Amino acid sequence: MAKPKTLAEHLECHEVSRRGFLKFCTLTTSILALPPSMIPTVARALEKARRPSVIWLSFQECTGCTESLTRSHSPTLENLIFNYLSLDYHHTLQAASGEAAEQARAAAMADNYGQYLVAVDGSIPVKDGGVYSTIAGISNLEMLKQTVEGAAAVIAIGSCAAFGGLPHAHPNPTGAVPVQELVHDKPVVNVSGCPPIPVVISGVLAHYLTFGRIPDLDGYGRPLSFFGTSIHDRCYRRPFYNKGLFAETFDDEGAKNGWCLFKLGCKGPTSYNACATAKWNQGTSFPIQSGHGCIGCSEPHFWDAGGFYQPLSAGIGGVGTLAGVAVVAGAAAGTAAGLVHHAKRKQAQRQHEKVTVADLKETGS
Secondary structure, X not given: OOOOOEHHHHHHHOOOOHHHXXXXXXXXXXXXXXXXXXXXXXXXXXXXXXXXXXXXXXXXXXXXXXXXXXXXXXXXXXXXXXXXXXXXXXOOOOOOOHHXXXXXXXXXXXXXXXXXXXXXXXXXXXXXXXXXXEEOOEEHHHHHHHHHOOEEEEEEEOHHHHHOHHHXXXXXXXXXXXXXXXXXXXXXXXXXXXXXXXXXXXXXXXXXXXXXXXXXXXXXXXXXXXXXXXXXXXXXXXXXXXXXXXXXXXXXXXXXXXXXXXXXXXOHHHOEOOHHHHOEOOOOEOOOOOOOXXXXXXXXXXXXXXXXXXXXXXXXXXOOOOOOHHHHHHHHHHHHHHHHHHHHHXXXXXXXXXXXXXXXXXXXX
């Protein structure tokens, strides 16, 4: 079998310009939270990298995560799957169907044993032997076991794959479970969100392409570079929270003036994601900017965690039950807690940069 081409060789064959390649390297450096001075080192590492084979499994899901992937703009979907990765199996995006599709999955597993990535979209039903979702006569449970056996790592795409999502919500009739409850002998990266932000999906893949390993993770197995800071800490409405200025309804003067949506159920203080910085639709907006509070979709059990419009408990700052001076005091307490978390986040980020820079220097030497 011919030796797989490096990324640089593959791009050259497809007449991708050096300018286009360096633009991608610049974006990758930014996504990985590395300083601009590392762009040349990232470029050298990517030139030597080989396109990883990716097998995408779709289980109990709504196709929303794939829809999000198709809206990736940095890089675009076509660049991602044709130039930077080898997306060898994906129900929605592949041309093959039926037996030909399953043969493609088997071939990708055999040809890239021990080196391919498995992306899982959706939860896995395990009740009654997993009969509630099957593909080509194979249960999701069995297909996951088959495919993961020869994988280098697994990426759980979306909150259903990461934490169980909607299928896992009470009363969970199919016995749906997340990937991490079934896969224990391979690295698992949870890219949660309902759906995840496109640049977060592509960013994790870019990290693996650059370093040949999964990124640093938080306590829930999520990439620190995207999930290390709460939405609240990066929200442009945060100054109003600190001043105790809150919208009481979605159409009052406070809402029209951009005041904090905490009293309307915003879960930003307890939700960790890159929504406030990466945003959606090519960086156009995110839910809070569009006038709706965060629903906490990137957190475990968010479907069962309480009403979307019910304010968080007094422990976050007391806003839901206190008024006047007490609201301001609660906001101050929230600010103090945010500062503590920010300090911890900066410490983790410095460690992340130290590790990734060292890896890059070794790779790009």
